[in-house]
Amino acid sequence: MQKCIRNFISSNSHSALLLVDIGAWPFHDLLEKYPKRAKNIGIFEPGTISLAAGLSLSGIIPIVYGISPFIAQRSLEQIKLDFAYQKTGGNFLVTGASYDFSALGYSHYCPEDVITLSTIPGVEIVTPGTPSQFETLWKDCHANSNPTYFRMTDHCNTKECSVEFGKAAVLKRGTMGCVICAAETMDKVMAAAKELDVTVLYYTTIVPFDSETLQNEIADIPKRIYLCTPFYKGSITANVVNALKGAEYGIEESGVPLEILRNYGTKDEKDCYCGLSLEQISRSMKSFFYGK
Template identity: 30%
Template structure:
């Protein structure tokens, strides 16, 4: 199976052929994958080198001319380093574009903390008008990317090396119900779904699946908890723990509830290790999730 990043390159290359409104802006990362597309569209595939502030600034400038830019690099260099440009060159200028990241929270541990970005979604959440997409499979990444490219708004698509075994239909921006139960609701975001399903096997819980987390689908969460007394909700996100707890609390403001936000801790794991070891170290593997979820749901 190809990776989400592989699918991003092939899909975007095709979109460049089909839609003259689109342009791709790179900062060396994934440049080789766009060699053929650059030969076909030298005016719409732009590599700025390792200059991330310029990367986003060029994207914003292209948007001001009427193009729809697709801006790509690692998450830490796309959201964190040039955050001022994201805020001003897109949001303040009132233009749209598609930011597509790679690397996720810790996909390449050998790169060290400079290449890790568990706080990217929380940081984007401070800005108005951004839709945030977190696919859990390359097929979902393609569907979300095509939808974002065809639109006019501001979209952030977060790609990862982590992937669920199979894709789920991406039919809209809302959460989908994967499993129904009566003793709590677990919201699994993107590549967390398989581990959440394994962790909740045999538990009487509803599992919702989210590939678009902003806007937050509060209506789906309210429907999932309807009919009970106190609502118990667990959010399992592949980035900073607690990123969506405020959104869940707001959605359930009229319902007695408890919310547990699971994700990447603030502490830095300083050993390189492997992706799977970081997943376990953050308590996001299936075994750890079962202990944490079941412990929360049975607590009185």
């Protein structure tokens, strides 16, 4: 991600990078080389979002880089009023995902970012699972005049696949039903589904949601949908239900439970608590599709 953004700022004079302390060291070269377009505003996320909106309205492509809860929650009103309401574009790059900063506690968790930002019409939500996927999605949509939230993680997938903004990738086809995964859950889902006769769709764009691919892929198979996402459960359920358009269906979901995560521990320990370890996903999928 850093290389991609560094190249973009260096090659585009109508761009600006705004940091909120995090990222100040990795991007120190940009701060020194482009002092008028690369700024460390400090721990002032809401004001930084408003500043980015002003730059956007003046013709600059702004990038704000921060931690997910401080952008998606602390600055929610500014994203809503200064970007969505004004119909202006900008890019919000966040690290931390749901609980990458697992040892720092609930103040640094944000499993609710996707479902929260989904309530603001016009905001795009992108969830790349690898650095190369980020680069592809960035090229697709960074200058499309919409506010775009790029949710990134330190715990990337090890396998790659081709992705496109606004489109789901078909990773596997089967006859027993469909598994939908997103972001960094792809590796675990593909491992869990290896011996299962199921279709697997991988979403790196949550909003706008690709209903067409889902509808096409389940047209001739049972409408049994298994969701596996690293966000709060329910974050994409409404999109899936709307895509099914009244058909009879069954849905099961693995995701972060809708509760305040008061426990500490490593990322892997958090995954186990949330039912998102490979073993837990595998058992849940087999039970849903095969009753085992």
